[in-house]
Amino acid sequence: MTTTPVSAPSLILPFDIKNRLDLYVDSVSGEISGLGEISYYPKENWLCVSQLHLIEQESSGTETELKPEALQQFLAAYLTGKGDPIKLRFHWHSHGNMGVFWSATDAKFCAGWNAPWFVALVANKKREYLARLEIREPFPMTLPITVLVEPYYDEALAGQIAAEVKEKVKEKVYPISHVQRHWDFATNQWILEEKKPDRDAFDIEVQELVKDFVEKNGRNPTKKERKEIRQRVKNWSGNGETRGNVDQEWVDAMEREFKTERGYPYEDDASWCGI
Numbered sequence: 001m002t003t004t005p006v007s008a009p010s011l012i013l014p015f016d017i018k019n020r021l022d023l024y025v026d027s028v029s030g031e032i033s034g035l036g037e038i039s040y041y042p043k044e045n046w047l048c049v050s051q052l053h054l055i056e057q058e059s060s061g062t063e064t065e066l067k068p069e070a071l072q073q074f075l076a077a078y079l080t081g082k083g084d085p086i087k088l089r090f091h092w093h094s095h096g097n098m099g100v101f102w103s104a105t106d107a108k109f110c111a112g113w114n115a116p117w118f119v120a121l122v123a124n125k126k127r128e129y130l131a132r133l134e135i136r137e138p139f140p141m142t143l144p145i146t147v148l149v150e151p152y153y154d155e156a157l158a159g160q161i162a163a164e165v166k167e168k169v170k171e172k173v174y175p176i177s178h179v180q181r182h183w184d185f186a187t188n189q190w191i192l193e194e195k196k197p198d199r200d201a202f203d204i205e206v207q208e209l210v211k212d213f214v215e216k217n218g219r220n221p222t223k224k225e226r227k228e229i230r231q232r233v234k235n236w237s238g239n240g241e242t243r244g245n246v247d248q249e250w251v252d253a254m255e256r257e258f259k260t261e262r263g264y265p266y267e268d269d270a271s272w273c274g275i
């Protein structure tokens with residue numbers, strides 16, 4: 001069996017429209033209905049609701065009736081107010097606390113609306129929405145369509161928050177030497193944690209290198225050589241974010257020590273630094 005793909009447009013409820021619709025729905029104990037404007041976006045295949053209109057009506061628990069005079073009055077005012085009747089292709093109504101479905105009254109209403117096409121929507125207090133696209137020409141057709149609600153997003157608020165955070169929050173950037181990583185066997189994942197700069201460890205490293213130097217050269221390092229040794233430790237510990245000028249033998253020895261001390265599977269530099 002083959003199926004024929006259908007690409008019906010989706011009905012888009014922008015968040016401000018959706019909010020307005022929900023407020024109308026919540027404002028009465030029973031049903032309420034109205035009209036609205038729709039724009040079609042061919043690229044996205046979207047039917048987007050751009051305006052809601054409320055018309056004088058009598059609302060009851062199970063139905064709402066648009067009075068013909070009220071409708072005519074609305075249309076006259078709409079047209080003189082530069083409304084675009086081409087866009088007036090949306091009918092919405094609420095089922096109050098009941099579910100969303102198409103009742104016989106709804107079907108009758110849709111059949112009676114004389115327009116080449118329009119969209120009808122039923123909503124309720126549970127924030128459920130059901131929509132159908134009615135096409136009249138060249139032949140009548142009723143197509144169920146998906147309702148997509150735009151998530152709430154306040155652009156002005158987003159801008160304010162971004163500016164406030166930029167002013168008050170500094171994101172901490174850890175230099176390589178200040179982040180260490182260990183394997184957590186309980187959760188089976190790498191844990192990154194800050195390693196506090198260790199002044200004592202730094203001095204001990206320098207002292208040891210000085211001792212090595214003395215053993216190797218039979219004399220104390222000069223002021224310049226001592227400075228080089230300090231720089232070497234500094235580089236190794238990452239303050240310069242490089243290990244470029246540290247002698248390889250010493251690096252290898254330290255890495256072997258790290259491997260056994262911390263007991264994690266050694267991978268490579270970049271991976272254990274987590275950077």
Ligand SMILES: [Zn+2]
Binds near residue numbers: 093094102106122
């Ligand atoms: Zn209904």
